[in-house]
Structure formats: C-alpha cells, structure tokens
Amino acid sequence: MRKTIAGRRLGRVISLLAFISLGAAVAAPAAALAKPPVGPGATVMADRHSPTGYTVTFVYHNPQATQVRLAGDLTLLDLDTGSTRYQPEAWQPGRYHAGGTEFLRDMTRDAKGNWSVSLPLHAGGLSYWYRVWDPTRGWANKRIWDPASTNPRPPGESSFRVRNNDVLDAVYVPYATKQNDPVLKERAAYELPMRDPAKRGTVSYIPYTTILGDSGHYLGVYLPPNYDANRAEPYKVAYLAHGIFGDETDFMIPANVPNILDNMTARGEIEPTVVVTMGNHFTGTSLGFASYNQTNAANNLVQTILPLIEENYNVSTEREGRAYAGFSYGGMTGGVVIRSYPTTFAFYGHFSGNPSLTAQDYDAIAEAVGDDDLTVFLGNGVFEGNLNAQNAIADNFRARGLTAATAQVPGAHDGMTAGQLFTIFARDHLWSGVDAVSVTPATGSLTTGWNWVRQFDAQVSTNDGVSPAVAWSVRGGNSAATTISPDGLLSVAAAETAPSLTVVATSVVDPAKVSAAQVTLTPPGTAGVVIKAKASPASVVHGGTVRLHVDVRARSPHMKSPRVGGEVAVTVGGTTRVVPLTGGAAVVELPTTGLSAGTYPVHVAYSGDPTYAPAASVVQRVRVR
Numbered sequence: 001m002r003k004t005i006a007g008r009r010l011g012r013v014i015s016l017l018a019f020i021s022l023g024a025a026v027a028a029p030a031a032a033l034a035k036p037p038v039g040p041g042a043t044v045m046a047d048r049h050s051p052t053g054y055t056v057t058f059v060y061h062n063p064q065a066t067q068v069r070l071a072g073d074l075t076l077l078d079l080d081t082g083s084t085r086y087q088p089e090a091w092q093p094g095r096y097h098a099g100g101t102e103f104l105r106d107m108t109r110d111a112k113g114n115w116s117v118s119l120p121l122h123a124g125g126l127s128y129w130y131r132v133w134d135p136t137r138g139w140a141n142k143r144i145w146d147p148a149s150t151n152p153r154p155p156g157e158s159s160f161r162v163r164n165n166d167v168l169d170a171v172y173v174p175y176a177t178k179q180n181d182p183v184l185k186e187r188a189a190y191e192l193p194m195r196d197p198a199k200r201g202t203v204s205y206i207p208y209t210t211i212l213g214d215s216g217h218y219l220g221v222y223l224p225p226n227y228d229a230n231r232a233e234p235y236k237v238a239y240l241a242h243g244i245f246g247d248e249t250d251f252m253i254p255a256n257v258p259n260i261l262d263n264m265t266a267r268g269e270i271e272p273t274v275v276v277t278m279g280n281h282f283t284g285t286s287l288g289f290a291s292y293n294q295t296n297a298a299n300n301l302v303q304t305i306l307p308l309i310e311e312n313y314n315v316s317t318e319r320e321g322r323a324y325a326g327f328s329y330g331g332m333t334g335g336v337v338i339r340s341y342p343t344t345f346a347f348y349g350h351f352s353g354n355p356s357l358t359a360q361d362y363d364a365i366a367e368a369v370g371d372d373d374l375t376v377f378l379g380n381g382v383f384e385g386n387l388n389a390q391n392a393i394a395d396n397f398r399a400r401g402l403t404a405a406t407a408q409v410p411g412a413h414d415g416m417t418a419g420q421l422f423t424i425f426a427r428d429h430l431w432s433g434v435d436a437v438s439v440t441p442a443t444g445s446l447t448t449g450w451n452w453v454r455q456f457d458a459q460v461s462t463n464d465g466v467s468p469a470v471a472w473s474v475r476g477g478n479s480a481a482t483t484i485s486p487d488g489l490l491s492v493a494a495a496e497t498a499p500s501l502t503v504v505a506t507s508v509v510d511p512a513k514v515s516a517a518q519v520t521l522t523p524p525g526t527a528g529v530v531i532k533a534k535a536s537p538a539s540v541v542h543g544g545t546v547r548l549h550v551d552v553r554a555r556s557p558h559m560k561s562p563r564v565g566g567e568v569a570v571t572v573g574g575t576t577r578v579v580p581l582t583g584g585a586a587v588v589e590l591p592t593t594g595l596s597a598g599t600y601p602v603h604v605a606y607s608g609d610p611t612y613a614p615a616a617s618v619v620q621r622v623r624v625r
Contacts, residue, residue, distance in 0.1 A: 041148030053176025063113025072128030099414025243328025254415025268467025271433030325349030432510030524608030
C-alpha cells in the first residue's frame with residue numbers, strides 16, 4: 001500500500017549565503033488601481049462605460065521615439081466561436097485574452113513625448129509589452145517591457161528573452177461584477193498582488209554556472225513572506241521550467257506565480273513555498289530551438305541546481321518536499337526528468353506540454369517509486385484542443401497505482417494559461433500542509449422523535465501558516481430538517497427516521513483529509529416517567545430570573561431502574577430552554593424580560609431515552625409582577 005505524502009517536520013537548518021539579489025519585495029505593479037493624472041506605466045481605472053468595468057491606460061515616455069505600439073496577448077478568443085479573434089473592445093462573457101496572435105495597437109504621442117493608448121481589459125494578470133522605433137538607440141520594432149514596471153529581472157541582456165527580442169510584462173486588472181464570470185473572479189483573487197506589502201514574498205535572481213560550465217546564467221528565486229532561513233522545518237520547493245524560447249522570468253511575470261502563492265499563503269491554502277525558475281536555453285549560444293536541450297536541462301536541474309539551492313536556502317531535500325512543473329517544452333522536459341530521476345520529485349505538473357513515456361517507462365517509474373506516492377497533474381487551455389492525450393497519460397499512471405489528474409482552463413498557449421494551471425496544481429495537488437483531521441465526539445446515541453441539537457468540533461493538525469478550516473456535512477438523514485451548521489452544530493429533526501447519521505468534517509485546504517463521527521438513532525423506550533418541577537421563586541418581579549428545579553423519575557421505580565437520561569425543554573411565556581438531565585435532574589434559568597405582568601404556565605417536555613418514553617406536562621405556574 002502506498003504511503004500518502006504529507007507535510008514533514010524536519011529539524012534541519014540551512015544557512016543562506018550572501019548571493020547577489022537583483023530584486024526586491026514584489027511591489028505593487030505599474031498597473032495598480034489608481035486615479036488620474038495618468039503617468040508612465042499601466043494605470044487601471046474603474047469605468048462604468050467599459051464592457052469589463054475597467055479601462056487600462058498605457059503610457060510610455062520616450063520623446064525620441066518615432067513610433068510606439070502597445071502589444072501583448074490581449075486579443076480575445078470566444079468559447080463558442082473558437083479561433084475567431086476579437087479586439088478588447090468586443091469583450092463579452094465567454095471571451096478571454098489569449099496569446100498566439102500578437103495584439104498590436106498604435107499609441108499616440110503628446111507634446112511631452114508620452115505615448116499612450118487606452119482599452120478595456122478583463123480581470124487577471126495579463127501579458128503585454130511595447131514595440132518601439134527609436135533611431136537614437138538603433139531600435140526598429142524593438143520589443144521592450146514597461147520601463148515603469150517594478151517586476152525584478154536578471155541584469156542586462158543575460159536572459160534569453162532579452163537577447164531574443166521577446167520580453168513580456170504584466171498588467172493586473174481587478175474583477176468587476178459586470179464581468180459575471182467565476183473564472184475571472186478567481187483569477188483576480190489569485191493573480192493580483194496582495195494589497196498589504198508585508199504579505200508579499202520576494203523575487204531575486206542569483207548567478208550560477210550551468211552543468212556545461214557556462215557562467216553568466218541566472219536562477220529566479222521566490223521566497224515566501226517572512227521567509228526564515230533558520231526555520232526548523234525546511235520549506236517545500238517547486239522548480240518551474242519555461243517553454244521553448246522562454247526563460248527564467250516566465251513563471252515569475254507572465255504566469256504570475258509570486259502573486260498566486262502570496263494569495264494562497266495568505267488564505268492558508270498552501271504552506272509557505274519557495275519557487276526556483278531556470279533558463280534552459282544554455283546549450284550553445286544560438287537563439288534557435290537546439291539551444292534548449294531537454295536532456296541537458298534535466299541533468300542541469302538535478303545535478304547542478306538542486307544542490308546549489310539546497311546548500312544556500314532552507315528548502316527540503318526530501319522528494320516529498322520537492323515539485324517539478326513546466327509549461328510547453330518545459331512540461332515535455334518533465335518527461336525526461338521523471339524518466340531519468342523518478343525518485344527526486346514527488347509532484348509533477350505538465351502545463352500544455354506532455355511527457356513522452358513508453359509502457360516500459362511507466363513500469364520503471366512505478367517500480368522506482370515503490371510504496372511512496374507520486375502525483376502527476378496535466379492540463380492545457382481550452383483553445384489548445386481537447387484533453388484526450390492528457391487523460392490517456394493520467395490513466396497510464398493510475399493503472400500503476402499512482403495519483404494523476406487533469407484539468408482545462410479558458411486560455412491559449414501562453415503564460416496566462418500556465419498561471420491558471422499552476423493555480424490548480426499548487427492549490428489542489430501540491431503539499432497541503434494538513435496532516436490530519438479528527439472529530440469529537442467520535443460517536444453519539446440519540447432517540448428519535450425529538451429535535452436534538454449537538455455540537456461537534458474538529459481538530460486539524462497543520463503546518464505553519466495553513467488554515468485549519470473545515471467544511472461540515474451530515475450524511476444518511478432522510479429529513480430535510482436534519483442539518484449541520486458551518487461551525488459544526490448538528491440539528492436532528494424530530495421527524496428523522498434514519499437509523500444513523502454520519503457527521504463529516506472535511507479540510508477546506510485539502511479535501512482528501514476527512515474525519516467523521518457516527519450518531520446512532522434508536523426509538524425511545526416505553527417505560528413511563530413522572531415530571532416534577534419547582535420554581536424558585538414562584539413569583540418574580542418583571543425582568544427577574546426564574547430558577548426551575550426539574551426532576552424526572554421512573555413512574556414505577558425499583559432498585560434496578562436506571563436513572564432517567566436525555567434532556568428537557570422548559571417553556572415559559574414563549575421562551576424555551578433545553579438542558580440535559582444529570583441523574584434525572586436539571587436546573588433551568590428562565591428570564592422574564594419581555595413578559596408583561598401575569599401568571600404563566602411552565603411547560604416541561606421530556607425527550608425520552610432508550611429506556612423511558614417521551615413525556616410532557618404543565619408542572620407549575622409562575623407569576624410575574
């Protein structure tokens with residue numbers, strides 16, 4: 001039987017070397033919500049005339065430029081019309097910004113050299129860039145990121161995208177109710193930067209030498225908020241690989257991973273996680289396809305990058321604490337990694353790029369993993385095609401007792417789709433940080449014919465920063481009036497006839513972590529009881545409290561008669577109190593606030609128990625003066 005991967009608490013401390021940090025805290029982006037006047041960058045403003053509820057104004061300052069165009073993955077694809085491209089102004093529900101065809105829009109220059117253009121955009125982190133003609137710099141159709149952007153990047157022209165004239169930036173647009181799309185609402189919830197800077201992680205780029213001996217390359221490193229280099233338990237770590245012609249910035253910027261993890265961590269949906277990104281175009285110096293060699297990339301990851309990161313950061317060195325994921329060619333590279341190093345990572349994500357594995361490969365992977373578990377997630381964008389290939393791969397893993405899942409999101413073959421798939425991978429499939437859930441009391445026994453109320457509590461064992469929240473449910477009942485509240489208060493209807501109920505607590509963060517309690521329902525007994533009660537005082541001033549001593553005894557007592565159990569409901573003037581019996585007795589306090597002067601009967605109803613039958617009686621009258 002395979003062992004389930006759970007959070008591990010290791011007492012290892014790893015010191016952090018003083019690497020060159022080229023980034024800072026992930027600050028509010030250039031596209032943060034703002035008010036006029038509009039300065040350089042991407043400014044997002046609420047606009048009731050916009051089809052999405054927001055208009056974004058892009059401003060680029062360059063007095064020497066002769067032409068500037070806004071570009072990006074900003075055209076729209078429609079779930080119903082497929083490949084037809086729409087301009088942003090034609091947005092309507094069911095249409096999504098998508099890559100594959102470059103959006104281009106001329107920008108207008110003012111007297112101060114500011115180039116600008118405005119357009120409506122839907123919610124989420126969206127990819128854009130500028131194309132600039134500037135003869136003073138020798139630029140002709142030069143692709144640049146937004147100079148006003150605060151996203152950290154590797155220095156100079158070290159990254160492949162800079163050298164290949166293929167850089168990207170991101171604008172962050174909130175959700176407006178008029179968008180009426182739960183997908184976009186969720187994207188805004190995860191992809192926009194945290195409002196509180198203290199809850200944002202940091203991104204930096206550290207230099208390193210590849211397995212081929214080439215220096216001048218950089219690794220992207222995201223550290224979660226309040227990262228502690230001396231924490232007793234090392235952080236879980238995800239290694240993320242870009243697609244063809246991408247680089248180490250892809251998952252940090254267009255895929256929005258730092259924002260996604262910041263939001264998940266703040267919600268307690270995932271334990272604080274470190275992310276490492278790498279550029280895989282290091283085989284040779286060309287800008288062509290051959291510079292991304294999958295075998296070299298896999299070996300570089302495991303033999304060079306992992307030891308470097310584990311030596312200098314407080315991250316897990318156990319497979320249960322490591323994940324690999326890749327987009328497009330990076331997802332395909334994951335097939336080389338899992339085939340060559342099957343016990344190095346416990347989690348694999350293949351986003352819009354599938355591993356190529358033979359039946360012998362699947363068998364070898366399963367044999368190497370042994371009794372440990374392995375989780376494989378595969379997905380793509382709906383505009384890329386169906387999930388048939390991904391489902392077939394998942395079935396091959398499942399057939400060998402390994403965990404596999406697939407998903408599809410509204411997107412094309414671009415970084416925004418990678419970000420949506422990463423959200424699902426991290427939230428639903430990576431380490432949850434929830435070790436166990438238990439429910440108390442674990443059992444209960446009630447009689448039918450009474451409106452019972454019972455409180456249940458959940459104890460949730462989690463790693464630091466992970467939410468202990470649970471969702472309560474009750475199963476097995478046949479009365480609609482039998483329910484359980486969000487805080488675990490079970491109400492069993494008097495009309496309930498089911499022989500038993502199951503009270504279930506499910507971890508909100510990790511739905512696989514579940515605990516249940518069993519409640520048995522039996523008919524009450526048939527032995528009769530006598531109900532007696534005495535009020536003290538029997539006459540009370542308006543606003544005072546009546547204390548009622550209730551005694552429920554067997555009608556025909558003998559030495560072997562069991563004490564009466566269950567509970568009583570006492571009603572005076574429309575106010576009811578329900579209290580349990582202890583040894584057949586109970587004390588009930590009833591306020592008289594709200595009662596006018598007069599005499600009120602005291603009604604006592606008895607629930608019954610497995611020996612004694614339910615009963616009811618008017619036992620006394622109370623005077624309010």
